[in-house]
Amino acid sequence: VQSLSKNKIKWIRSLQLKKNRDELGLFIVEGEKMVQEAIENFSQQIDFLVVTKFSSIKTDDVSFEVAIATDEELKSISTLKNPNKSLVVLKLPAKRRIETDFRIALDGIQDPGNLGTILRLADWFDVKEIICSKETVDVYNPKVVQASMGAIFRIKVTYCDLEDYLKKIKVPIFGALLEGQNIYKKTVEPKGILVLGNEGNGISEKIIPLITEPITIPRFGQAESLNVSVATGILLSEFFRGN
């Protein structure tokens, strides 16, 4: 096994920027558990694997390049505060068609932790596709990948002009709005699309008129709002609890 060259360090670090990820068609996954998952399920997509001597990832008989790094080298290419023992560079997945009756749409989610948590939630409730407005944080941002806990491998994420997309579809468009219908009093089933808005501003002005089913989580106390990933969890739970 080769050691990690300076050029490879530079190349991996460059993938922290969306511009470079898009140009090279590559992204990073870190941590023993997610790296193992990538190797087991997506070995075709793997471009390059980095392990430290403490890693338990088996590297015999693999069909991709492997380098061994010191803890310091791993730290220098990692986006984690406490880097794990391995990191893998993956090719962006090919676009695939998904058959599903229910989708989530994100209108300008900015926080990578929120997007990652929403991916994880989609994976829990078996929502197979997430539609993101162009303003939404990149799903291959390393913090999103990490917070998704492997969901990134299973959920299809599509970026588009959300206004155009919603104008064209002919399904119920649910939207989390403060003045929507009480979600506990309305029977909802997972057919259509559920729109969640930006952390600070909610659903944008141009999208609001496209919402056919405004819904809201009633408030019992004094908090002004809920975190968007928590609100997504509560709403998904309402969509799926009757199933």
Place this chain on the structure above:
Amino acid sequence: VQSLSKNKIKWIRSLQLKKNRDELGLFIVEGEKMVQEAIENFSQQIDFLVVTKFSSIKTDDVSFEVAIATDEELKSISTLKNPNKSLVVLKLPAKRRIETDFRIALDGIQDPGNLGTILRLADWFDVKEIICSKETVDVYNPKVVQASMGAIFRIKVTYCDLEDYLKKIKVPIFGALLEGQNIYKKTVEPKGILVLGNEGNGISEKIIPLITEPITIPRFGQAESLNVSVATGILLSEFFRGN
């Protein structure tokens, strides 16, 4: 208005450590909105206010010390990536008695963002008290304060030996466990205490036998687990949806 002295800078920075917060009985709140809320509702508790010239906080006729800081100075005392325009040092609140039928207990939550989000959730659903095991992250950790979005002013948080606490109480003890009863099939009302476990390990071995009502959120897809603050949201929603 005085400018911010080096000694004050050192003093405020020291409050980033729990040891110093406990010793001095002080904690920090940042950002125009939360600072404004502190001044409006808890001016008795305020020890010291720092504003930049861009702050819109009114500082006439206030009964506490105020200093003006440059953006660089605020950055040097802030725990935020993008420091806001004001920061306030508050005295820890006095212990108060709370009458309530329903509490949340946290068994070793480590991530400040999760604790802050759970405070915000408690504030939304009007859960008035959170009991934390000694291993749980400090509620006056600046990242918790920030993520709580003001809930820290309204929710009582008590640290104790959680095992002792749960052994002494005579109310239903709900616990989020993977092998619990399906929360969608069990009618729950907000009476008793809801225990949530650590991010990686769940509820600890010594607490599990004390759970009288093990409950679980059914999984439809493939994610291994849910983020603990998201799970708290879904469970609280189930407790309160019938009310």
